[in-house]
Amino acid sequence: MLPWDVLFTTVRDEHRGVLVPEDGDVHGITTRALRRRAVADGWEQPYDHTWLLPGVELTAEVRALAAARHVGGRVLVSGWSAAGLMGLVDPPDRPHLLLPHDRRTPGGMEGVLISRSRNIAVADATTLDRIPCSTLPRTALTLAAVGTDHARLRDLLIDGVQRRHTTLRQVVALLERTRGATGRPLLDRIVRELVRDQVDSGLELDMRRFCPRRWGIAAGPFPVPCRDGGVVHGDIVCPSFHHVLECDGAGAHMDRRGFETDRRRWGQLQRAGLTITWVTRKRLDTDLAGIVEEVDEAMSRFDPERPALAPAHDCRLVCGRV
Secondary structure, three states: OOHHHHHHHHHHHHHOOEEOHHHHHHOOOOHHHHHHHHHHHOOEEEEOOEEEOOOOOOOHHHHHHHHHHHHOOOOEEOHHHHHHHOOOOOOOOOOEEEEEOOOOOOOOOOOOEEEEEOOOOHHHEEEEOOEEEEOHHHHHHHHHHOOOOHHHHHHHHHHHHHOOOOOHHHHHHHHHOOOOOOOHHHHHHHHHHHHHHOOOOHHHHHHHHHOOHHHOOOOOOEEEEOOOOEEEEEOEEEHHHOEEEEOOOHHHOOOHHHHHHHHHHHHHHHHOOOEEEEOOHHHHHHOHHHHHHHHHHHHHOOOOOOOOOOOOOOOEEEEOOO
16 A cells, blocks of 8 residues: 555544644655645644544544644543543533643644643543543543532533443542542542432432431432332332332433333332332422422321331342442
8 A cells, every 4th residue: 555545544543534744754754745735635624733634524522632633642632522422411612631731732722621730640541432531530520620510510420420431439549649639629529429329310419408307218229129029229219108209201311221211110119119209300490399299298198007118138120220
């Protein structure tokens, strides 16, 4: 193959078609030759001396990769850009990069958000779809450092744990080795909340805070014994009244599969003899009084002679959290 053909194949395979002068150096093609070819073939140039090969669309992900390749060296796509690569949010148009504290940035970086750190470890880096980016714990720390809203960052972390991008243990390990880092206090508070409450959505965490003491809610996910010998976990269970508040719905899931899993879980809860109150984000924000009234009414109809619901032990998990 000719040098140009090898260059194009390599850049498409390894860098999603984002070309920088260092790629040409490897194959004996000068920057001047690259510039001439770029002009002749009409290559798109998101940053100075950073080109997209013909046919490569400038998506948010490609723009973030182009920004990282333009800077060069030990640079990671981070912040909401990294969260977008993980499928946790829609990728932002403005790339966010994480650099070592002493790394200078070249010119022409307008519109790129730059964060810096003195302690970027090997464990903080990963690769997603051929793009070098920060892991979710490091991404969360970066977002905390730029003043991200507490609730939004908490929900991101919950979603990431549920989708197995990380574990709370890994986030704690990051916090232990980044003492003094900007953003650490906020991330530490969020992790303590999640460890204490063991929730799987920000909606559930918020609902728990509004539950009156008289409901006697169980701490964390409650293993409900099913009639077939299995176990299903409810979101917010009131064992004394055999009632559960389910903080889910089609709008709370990233895909239809998650909603269908919840529907099966709800059926298991009802067959186990529990009454259910459904809570959505909109309902919690606009009709908290209605939620409280509905739960209180269900509890008023409960037979006081019926024993409290006991948690299942040593049973097969058939539906719910793992």
